[in-house]
Amino acid sequence: MREMEPLAERLRPRSLDEVLGQPHLTGPKGLLRRMLEAKRLSSMVLFGPPGTGKTTLAQILAEGVGKPFLRLSAVEAGVKEVRAVVERARREGGLVLFLDEVHRFNRTQQDALLPHLESGLLTLIGATAENPAFELTPALRSRLRFFPLRPLSEEDLLALLKKALTDPRGLPGTSFEEEALRLLAQAAGGDARFALNTLELAASLGRVDASSVKEALGAERFAMDREGDQFYDLVSALHKSLRGNHVDASLYYLARLLKAGADPLYLARRLIRVAVEDVGLADPLALRLAVAAKEAYEALGSPEGELALVEATVYLALAPKSNSLYTAWKKAEEAAGAHPHAPVPLNLRNAPTGLQRALGHGKGYAYYHEDKEGSFAQRYLPEGVEDLLLFEATGEGWEERVRERLKALRERFRRS
Template structure:
């Protein structure tokens, strides 16, 4: 007897839950089967949403030979074997799970056989196919999103699954808990049900224990990981402390590298807090050092402290914006000459060429220092940094205003040195 999730696989499109946009009366996959035609396609969506099941049903519905390969293990050798089998059978539906893991050479090996129609490729991936697949392969495929299952769909699935667990009773509240906590993943819901049913009765307590034991690990290079990182960053930027803690927990408890999270917090401190609170960067760097010293789980509290501090801190992206303007200025003026009086003069030749001549040393001649030019000729009015009124930047803004006024008032004297 196989795992419960395997025993509950739908046997027809009518049994598929949550994908009416694909297999409902007007769904494209159902229409394909009704016409006896199947193009090469990719099903993309989260784990446990039914991509493998749909691929099998499509192949069975056409009555064509079906070969299942996992891109995690398969390579060019297995692709060649599938092509040979397709030639013997007069065609083949090749289901390639985790298709995003195929490299360029492996993807290119599929192209002539898709073009000729020898292979009908059904790929499945949890990743965004726009990033994971090469343009030549994408141009030969159609793409269909597979949605995470709704809580009600999972609840219905769990009720159906009880028929495969003879003698097991289940509290409705426990099934509701499993359906909610599975977050659209049917496999996770069924695995948790099977684990919690070992005692003969599924209760809310046993369901929580099963869910804890099945805490999913993140694919560190996958879309979900980067979506959670993005959500953490944007929640802190918006000063939403609770959302920041929630996404931080999903990352750390889901298996993300805590040092990666720490580096992202440092980036947030520099990009989104900046000079509105200069202490933020110090605290973020200190949190990373604290984690390196303590490790998990003790060191995670330092990351929690940094995330909460950053979320509560005043926000200013003036440094980030100024750096972007500086990059644009460099593109527009990549080699503007440095004023002679600012140039280095370590040799007699450079001194003879006027390097450093007339430079006014600030600590000895403040007026002369303000009067001399610092930007290249023609860029005297270039303005890159603008302080906001957030937090400490209010003081920065006043200081900046005074300094620029002083430079402007001294500008007529600039050529006198």
């Protein structure tokens, strides 16, 4: 029965106008809205944190273009299930396949989708909380558009909770305190599903006040909000303590987060980010250790695996620091945006066909291992950006050696 469904399901938006928190996609100029208005739906991946509306948007899009909607989980489905979907699509003249946890499909499973996306028989809407670029094959990525979803703001969640207490589909007539709703909106961390389901539990305790919300959140979840500290504040404090070389503060914030029920794998991913963003080439082993800590936790679980996160935290806090990679990449993105169509020098172009060779592709390319002097004398950057300098090494740790080599290489290019 409808009333037995969870509150989050009963209040699931039925149109783009009801979707909160994603105006870049659903607003007047949002790409998803423009797709619906044109009745032309492209295959895509919706990626973002839990509770941001990935499934909801997929259903709205399918209904908006008048196509049958089928939902599968990549955790459970395989090539056999994909074939069954294809047969159904042939019978029905096409359908929208919503594939949750799409990043879990292996290469063979992804390849099974390709011809049917190419023909238009299937329109794929994948959903994932991970970065899809790391797991999806280039062939599948080339057939998809990628749309990031953002965590809902505290104000969006507050509006959603108030709607839940007045909408006939929700909990109309429930007594509530404004501050209790704000407390829940803060604790939900941008997750609409968690906020609504916690509200329903709090309402079942009699009325929605600070006491019932805290009880519904649970002691471990609410521990992150004692004394006004929010989850992302604690994560920020951990990251900045690591960056600032304060090992004791780093361990303290890690302990608070774990004790408060934070996802250890989320924290492991944050440690990997510190390794590449703040340690970088000052200590190249930091990335290897951070990745190993994540893998160790996945193998051991809690509480044993948490010690691997502790080891990575101490190592990262004590490691020399450099943001040269982060800075260079930002500059590279800006340069690529400013010169998106600068032609690749002919000597660097691929030349697999006779026509391309006749056009000069690959002509004059000097292979470094056979012609070092010629390699330094040839052009690498397009015309107009020949003097682009993006990477600058610092004097921290191993980057002192990198800086000396970089200086020597640039001098050699200059002379040539």
